[in-house]
Amino acid sequence: MALPKVGSIGEYIRDQRTQAKISLRQLAATAGVSNPYLSQIERGLRKPSAEILNQIAKGLHISAQALYVQAGLIEEREPDSDVLTAIRADKFITVRQRQVLIDIYESFRKENHAGAPDEDAQTSQNAHPRPEPHGRDEESLPEELLTALEPFAIRHSPNGNGDATQETKEG
Amino acid sequence: MALPKVGSIGEYIRDQRTQAKISLRQLAATAGVSNPYLSQIERGLRKPSAEILNQIAKGLHISAQALYVQAGLIEEREPDSDVLTAIRADKFITVRQRQVLIDIYESFRKENHAGAPDEDAQTSQNAHPRPEPHGRDEESLPEELLTALEPFAIRHSPNGNGDATQETKEG
């Protein structure tokens, strides 16, 4: 378990470097790392830190993300949805808030998907797969949120509060 | 110049952790790192590798990119914090669901902004006037909303991380 994908990133780097027609020493110089170290990285003998990786990416003029993904350091951006991506990337909300948003969104998706596996979701704009029990659509106050979410939370977790081991008991 | 931006990432991690209301040890466990090391990371005494960073990101349920950016390991080139835009563009949810998500997200932002002068939020263009719910900033959410969402906020997919913590906290 020492070097699972480390090899792949090494190959990737070497591949990019050779494609760029630059020597190992050259890249090492521009990347600000030593030649021998770069050599070892390329052959998967060393596991470069993110810093070094970033430097190498710069030296190769490629996006650091690509390298991180190759290194297995970043979950390959699954095109789940732009919404999830945006939520995960958002840094104006807290972890807890993020988790709530993700849960809600995924539940929405799940609800809609139940019985309507068809990908053509355009109809969802004006055709609800599940008719809302409450047709109230006045202002979207937090209170309304509660009302809207109540039936929903019940469906999602009928057990209510099964065992929240990690949940700090507040109150 | 041993720890230039390292401090910032430490602060960021600690901030996210405390906001998530989880202890240092807890995060260390879920992230798969030792408690003391996480402590040192948070205080900027150590410079975590990308691997560790990735683990911590997972433990915090935030995108690894966010952490890398904070660590200065990625030249931020896609802020992509347009959650609202993404929600509006999403075509897999109904109008009502969309509205709920937007309301919740804005509510979150509002809560966090209570006292934060940083106002780069490009507020929604057609967002209807939302009445100020409450100015309580003690929690991420109003208590009521949290309560309603509680069965929900619990992480739903033990899948993914597959990190089984033997936290048999038997009361």
Next chain:
DNA sequence: CCGCGGTGCTTGCTATTGCAAACGCGTTGG
């Protein structure tokens, strides 16, 4: 009172990163 469990922090210690120096190997050319 003291133990028990929780928090975060300090202390050695090992494993690994990352580098400087030096190597073998092929090409040029005096």
Next chain:
DNA sequence: CCAACGCGTTTGCAATAGCAAGCACCGCGG
């Protein structure tokens, strides 16, 4: 022919990442 210069690689070593063990502090229950 062999010095000179390029390439990638090998070898030892300093620095440190990361951990196990243990510390100090605090709230709770016997």
